[in-house]
Amino acid sequence: MGLSQELRSVPNLLSLLRLLLVPVFLWLLLADYLIWALVILALAGASDWLDGVIARKFNQVTELGKVLDPAADRLYIFATLIGLTINGNIPLWLAVVIIARDVMLLLVYPMLATHGYGPLPVHFLGKAGTFALLYALPLLLMADIWPDADFVILPLAWAFAYWGIALYWVAGFIYVNQVRKLLSK
Template identity: 60%
Template structure:
C-alpha cells in the first residue's frame, strides 16, 4: 500500500472477494493433499499464489484498499501456509522443523499484535520483505510437492523448492524482526493515535 492509498471501511470490494475465494480454497487444498490428488493440489497452490498478488494489485488500481482486506489478505496467506506445511509434513515432503520455524514466527507476531491492540494500535502495515517471503514460500510449496515425483521433474523441483523455501524462511523472519522493531517504537510512544 502506498502513502496515497485511502483505507476504506467498505466490505464488498473486488479485492476482498479475491481474498475470500483464496480462504475458501484452503480446505479444498487440504482435502486434495490428504487424498493424494497432487496435480490438483499444485493447481490450487498456483491459483492461491496468483490471487495473493492479484488482490493487492486490484485494491490499489481500483482504489479499494479496505480495512477488511488488510486483515483478510494476511489471514489467507497464513492459513494457506499452515495447511500446506501440515500437509507437506504429513506427506513426508518436508521435515517438521520447517513447520515449527514458520509457526513460531507467526506466534511471535500474534503476541505483538495483541500487545499493540491492547495499547490501542491497529495492525502494522505489511512490509515488502514479508510479502516477498510469503511469495517465495507459496512458490516453494508446490515445488516441494512436485519434488516427490519421478525424475526428471522431481529432483529439479526438489532443489528449486528448497531454495525458495529457505529464502522464504529468511525473508519471513527478517520481516518478523522489522515488525517487532516497528511495534517496539509504537509502544514506546506516550500516546495512542486518535
Template identity: 55%
Template sequence: MADQTEAGQAGDRVWTVPNALSVLRLLGVPLFLWLVLGPKADGWAIAVLMIAGFTDWLDGKLARAWNQTSKLGQLLDPAADRLYIVATLIGLAVREVIPLWLLVLPVARDLFLVVFFAFVLPVLRRRGYGPPPVHFLGKAATANLLYAFPLLFLAAHDGWYADPARIVGWAFAVWGVALYWWAGVLYVVHVRQLVREAKR
C-alpha cells in the first residue's frame, strides 16, 4: 500500500539526487564487467559492487527523506538493480566464482516476468492500471543479492576473510534467490487479482 501511495504521489522531476545515484549505478554496470573480464582488477570490481549496493539503499532513503520521489526514479531504480544483478551474475559465472545455477535461477525469473507482463500489461492499461509497484519482498531480494555478490567475490580469493565471506555471502545468495522468486510469484498473483477485479 505504501508503494502504491508513493507511485501516486511521484512527480515528473528529473534532476534529483536519488535519480543521479541511480544513473551512477547504471554507469557502473559496464565498468564492473570491464574490470572483471578485462584487466581482472578484482579489488576495484568489488569496490564497484559495494558502491552499487550502498547507493541502492541510499537513493530510496534520500527520495523519501527529501520528498524527491519521481516517476523517472521509479523506472531507473529497478532497471539499475536488474542490470546490476544480471551483469554481476554473468561476470562472476564467466570467472567461475559462482556456479551456473546461481546465474540461471534469477535470470529465469526475470525472463518469466518479462514474458508474463508482455501479455498482461496491455490488458491492465486498457482497464486504467499501470505496472504493479515494486513489492517489499522484491526490494529485500535485491538487497540480499547485492550484498551477496561482493562477499562471494571476496571468498574466491586467498586471505583470512575468504571463509567468513563465503559463509555470509552464500547465506545472502540463497535467501536472495528464494525471495526473488517469491516476489515474482506475488507480482503474478497481484496482477491476476487486478485483472479479475477489472473484469467484474
C-alpha cells in the first residue's frame, strides 16, 4: 500500500484529525475553556480507540498508522502535561517524570535508525502505561472543572497517574533493552 493510499485509510484519517486537534486542545486548555478542552480530549481518546478497532477489524493496519497513532497519543499527553502544569493543576515533577521517559527514548531511537532499524513494535506495557496516563490526565482536568467532586476524582486520577508512570518507565526500559540487544548483534 502506497503512502497516499495509507493516508486515505479511515484509521489514519482519524489519527491525522487527532493530530490537528492537539493545538486546538492546548489553546482551549490554556485559555481556560476547560470543558471544551475536556470534550476535545474525550473525542481524541474515543477516536484513538476507534481507529484501532477499525484498523484491526478491516485489516487497515499500516506502517504510517504505526507512527501516527502513538505520535498523536504522545502529543496529547505532552499538551495536557504542559497545559495542566502551566495552569497549576499538576506539580511540575509529574510532567518532568513523564516527559523524561520519552526524552530517554528519543536519544535511543536514532541509534536504531543509523543501524537500519525502524521503530520498535509497541510493547503491551507501553500501551498500558499510555492508557493509564490517558485516563489520569483527563481526570486531573475534571478535578479542576468540578472541584466539589475532588474527593472522588483525585484519588482515581492519581492512581491512574502513578500506575501510568510506573508502566511507562518499565516499558521504556524494555525498549532500551531491546535496542541494546539489536545493536549488539
